[in-house]
Amino acid sequence: MSVVTGAGLWLIRLAYLAFALFPLFWLVRIALTPDALLYSEGTTLWPSEMTFANFAYVLEQSPFPTFFTNTVIVSLGTAAIVTVLAAGVGYAFSRFQFAGKRAVMVFLVITQLFPLVMVITPLYQLLAPLGLVNTRVGLVIVFTAFNLPFAAFLMHSFFEGIPRELEQAAMIDGCTRFQALIRIILPLMLPGIGATLGFVFTAAWSELLFSLMLISSEDLKTFAVGLLSFVGRSGVDWGQMMAAATLALIPPAIFFTLIQRYLVGGLTAGAVKA
Amino acid sequence: MSIGADTRAATGRSPHLARRRLPAAEPYFYLAPGIALVAIVMLVPLAVGVSFSFQNYVIFRPSARGWIGIANYVDLWSDRTFWLALRNTARWTFWSVAFQLFLGLGLALILNRPFFGRPIFQSLVFLPWAVPTFLSGLNWQWLYNPIVSPLPGWLAAVGILDEPRNILSDPDLALYGPITAMIWWGIPFFAITLLAALRSIPQDLYEAAAIDGASTWQSFRHITVPFLLPMITITIMLRTVWVANSPDLIFVMTGGGPASSSQILPNYVFTTAYRALDFGYASALATVLMVLLVIYSVFLLFVRGRLGQ
Numbered sequence: 001m002s003v004v005t006g007a008g009l010w011l012i013r014l015a016y017l018a019f020a021l022f023p024l025f026w027l028v029r030i031a032l033t034p035d036a037l038l039y040s041e042g043t044t045l046w047p048s049e050m051t052f053a054n055f056a057y058v059l060e061q062s063p064f065p066t067f068f069t070n071t072v073i074v075s076l077g078t079a080a081i082v083t084v085l086a087a088g089v090g091y092a093f094s095r096f097q098f099a100g101k102r103a104v105m106v107f108l109v110i111t112q113l114f115p116l117v118m119v120i121t122p123l124y125q126l127l128a129p130l131g132l133v134n135t136r137v138g139l140v141i142v143f144t145a146f147n148l149p150f151a152a153f154l155m156h157s158f159f160e161g162i163p164r165e166l167e168q169a170a171m172i173d174g175c176t177r178f179q180a181l182i183r184i185i186l187p188l189m190l191p192g193i194g195a196t197l198g199f200v201f202t203a204a205w206s207e208l209l210f211s212l213m214l215i216s217s218e219d220l221k222t223f224a225v226g227l228l229s230f231v232g233r234s235g236v237d238w239g240q241m242m243a244a245a246t247l248a249l250i251p252p253a254i255f256f257t258l259i260q261r262y263l264v265g266g267l268t269a270g271a272v273k274a
Numbered sequence: 275m276s277i278g279a280d281t282r283a284a285t286g287r288s289p290h291l292a293r294r295r296l297p298a299a300e301p302y303f304y305l306a307p308g309i310a311l312v313a314i315v316m317l318v319p320l321a322v323g324v325s326f327s328f329q330n331y332v333i334f335r336p337s338a339r340g341w342i343g344i345a346n347y348v349d350l351w352s353d354r355t356f357w358l359a360l361r362n363t364a365r366w367t368f369w370s371v372a373f374q375l376f377l378g379l380g381l382a383l384i385l386n387r388p389f390f391g392r393p394i395f396q397s398l399v400f401l402p403w404a405v406p407t408f409l410s411g412l413n414w415q416w417l418y419n420p421i422v423s424p425l426p427g428w429l430a431a432v433g434i435l436d437e438p439r440n441i442l443s444d445p446d447l448a449l450y451g452p453i454t455a456m457i458w459w460g461i462p463f464f465a466i467t468l469l470a471a472l473r474s475i476p477q478d479l480y481e482a483a484a485i486d487g488a489s490t491w492q493s494f495r496h497i498t499v500p501f502l503l504p505m506i507t508i509t510i511m512l513r514t515v516w517v518a519n520s521p522d523l524i525f526v527m528t529g530g531g532p533a534s535s536s537q538i539l540p541n542y543v544f545t546t547a548y549r550a551l552d553f554g555y556a557s558a559l560a561t562v563l564m565v566l567l568v569i570y571s572v573f574l575l576f577v578r579g580r581l582g583q
Contacts (some may be wrong), residue, residue, distance in 0.1 A: 009384070009389075009520075012380070012581045013384060013389070013395065014386065016397060016399050017379055017395065017398060019399060019400050019458065020399045020401055020458070020461075021398060021401070023402075023410075023413045023417055023458065024401065024402075024405070024413070026417060027413055027416075027495065030416070030422060038422070039421070043422070043423060043424035043427065045424075064509030073348070085307050088306075088307060088308055089305040090302065091304050092302075092304040092305040094300075096301035096304075098298075098301040098302070101301075101577060105307065107309075107313075108312070109571070110315075110568075111312060111316050112512060112515055112516070113515050113519075113567045113568055113571060114320055114519070114560075114567075115519045115540050115543060115563050116540075117324050117325060117521060117540050117544045117547065117556075118320065118324075118543065118556075118557060118561070118564070119316065119319035119320055119561035120547075121323070121326070121547065121553055122318070122319035122320075122322035122326075122537070123315070123319040125322070125407065126315075126319060126322075141315060144309050144315075145312050145314075145315030145316055146315075146316065148308050148311065148312050148327060149312060150328060150481045150512075152308060153530060158497060169436060177300070177583075184381075199383060200405075202403070202404050203582075205406050206406035206407045206408065206409075206522075208407065208408045208522050208525070208526075209304045209522065209544075213548075223406070224406060224408045225410065227406065227409070227412070228352070228526070238416070238422055241412075242416070245409055248409060249404075249405060249406070249409060252404045252405070252406065253401060253405070254315060254405045255404070256400070256401070256404030257397045257400075257404070258404065260396070260397060260400045260466070261393070261396070263466055263470075264466055264469050264470050265470075266470075267466065267467060267471075268473040
C-alpha cells in the first residue's frame with residue numbers, strides 16, 4: 001500500500017472518529033465550563049477554567065440520583081428478563097423444526113413494523129386495571145415485550161454459531177437436552193448473552209415515550225423524562241443540563257463498549273451458518 | 275429433523291417413554307413465554323388501536339363516541355398536515371437511512387482490515403449507538419445552537435449557511451437537524467451488522483480471485499457485494515421501519531416545528547392523540563403509516579428473496 005493511500009485511509013478514519021466523538025466532547029466541555037465563562041468566552045474549544053460545580057449540583061441538589069436509580073432498575077430488569085426469554089425463543093428457532101415456526105418468525109418481524117405511538121393508549125387501558133400504570137414493574141413488562149423480538153433474532157444468530165455436535169455428544173453421554181443446554185451450550189453462549197444484555201440495556205435506557213406516558217410520580221421517573229422536564233423549565237442552565245446528560249451517558253457507554261465486539265462476533269457466527 | 279432421533283440411532287439405547295414424547299412439545303416450551311408476552315403486550319393493544327381508527331373517539335366528547343366506519347380515513351384525504359407529515363416522513367427516513375447505509379458500509383470496510391489501534395478505534399466510533407436517543411436529540415439540539423456551540427459558525431464558514439444561525443428554527447431546514455442526529459446515532463448499527471457479514475465471507479474466495487488476476491474493485495464487485503446484499507437488505511428494512519416509526523429525535527429537537535415544518539407522521543399521531551385528544555383520528559394516521567411500512571417491507575423481502583436465487 002502506498003504512502004498516499006495509507007495517509008488517505010488515516011484521514012478517513014480520523015474523520016469518522018471526529019464525527020462520532022465531537023458531539024460528546026462538546027457535551028462534556030459545556031458541563032465543565034463555569035457559568036461565568038459560558039457566554040463571555042464564546043465557543044472556544046476549551047474554557048480557560050474548569051469546574052465540577054455543575055456535576056456537584058446535579059448529584060446533590062437535583063432529583064437526578066432518583067431518576068438514575070429508577071433507570072438502572074428498569075433497564076437492568078428489562079435486560080435480564082429479555083435475555084432469558086429471548087434465549088428460549090432463539091434456542092427453539094435454532095435447534096428445532098416445528099409446526100408454525102415460520103409463522104412465529106413472521107409474527108416477530110411484523111411486531112417491528114407498527115408505530116409505537118399507536119399502542120400507547122390501548123396499552124395504558126390494558127395495564128391500568130392491573131395496577132401496573134405508574135409502576136416500574138409496568139415499565140419493565142412493556143420494555144421487555146418491545147425489545148424481545150430483536151433480541152430473539154440476535155440470540156438465534158448466536159445459537160447458530162454453536163455446533164450442534166456439542167449437545168449431541170452430551171446427550172449421548174446421558175444428559176437430557178435441557179441439561180445439555182444449561183451445562184454445555186450456555187457457558188459457550190456467554191459472549192452472546194453479554195451482547196444481548198448490553199444491547200437491550202442500552203435500548204431500555206433510551207426509552208422515552210412509554211416512560212413519558214406511563215409514569216407520573218416524580219420519584220418513579222426515569223432519566224429520559226426527568227431530563228426533558230429539566231429542559232422544559234424556563235431559564236435553561238446549560239452547564240447543569242449537560243452535566244446531567246453526561247452522567248446519564250456513562251452506564252450505557254460503559255456497557256456497550258464492553259459488549260460491542262461480541263455483538264459483531266455473534267452476528268458473524270450466525271451469518272456463516274445461515 | 276430431530277436431533278433426539280439421531281441420538282437414539284447412534285446409541286441404540288431406549289430412552290424413557292416420557293422423553294421420547296417430548297420433542298413434539300419441547301420447542302413450544304422454550305418459545306411460549308417470550309411469544310406469549312409479545313402477543314399480549316403488543317398484539318392486543320395493536321388490534322385495539324386499529325379499532326379506534328374506525329371510531330369517533332375524542333376524549334373531551336365522550337358522548338359522541340361510536341363506530342363511524344372509514345370517516346377518519348376520509349378526513350385524512352383533505353388534511354394538509356397529513357400530506358406534509360407524510361412527505362416529511364419519506365424525506366426523514368430516506369436521508370437518514372441512505373447516509374447511515376453508506377457511512378456505515380464505509381466504516382465496516384475500514385474496520386474489516388487490521389490497523390494500528392483498531393480495537394480502541396472500533397469501541398470509540400460505535401459509541402454514538404450507546405447514547406440514549408433522547409440524549410442524542412438534546413445533544414444535537416445544543417450543537418445547532420449558535421450561543422453554546424461552534425457548529426453553526428463552521429457551517430457558515432464553509433458556505434452551507436449564510437450566517438451562524440440555528441437551522442432548527444428555519445422552516446426550510448429544521449428537519450435536517452434531527453436527520454443529522456439520526457445519521458450520527460445510527461451509523462454504528464449498520465457498521466456492526468455489515469462488519470459481521472464481511473467477516474463471514476470466506477477468505478479463500480479473495481485468494482482465488484487474486485490468483486485469477488482480479489482487481490480489488492472486481493473482488494469487491496463480484497465477491498463482497500453479493501455476500502453483503504442479504505444482510506444489507508435486511509438491515510435497510512429494519513432501520514427504515516425503526517426510523518420511520520421513531521418520533522423521539524424530532525419530539526426532542528423541534529417538536530415538529532416551526533409551524534409543523536418538521537412534523538413526521540409518528541409525531542403527528544402523538545400530537546393528535548395527546549394535544550388534540552382525538553384518538554380515533556390519531557389511530558387512523560398510525561394505521562396508514564403501518565400499512566405503508568408493511569407494503570415496503572414485503573416488497574424488500576421479495577427483492578431479498580429474488581437476490582438469494
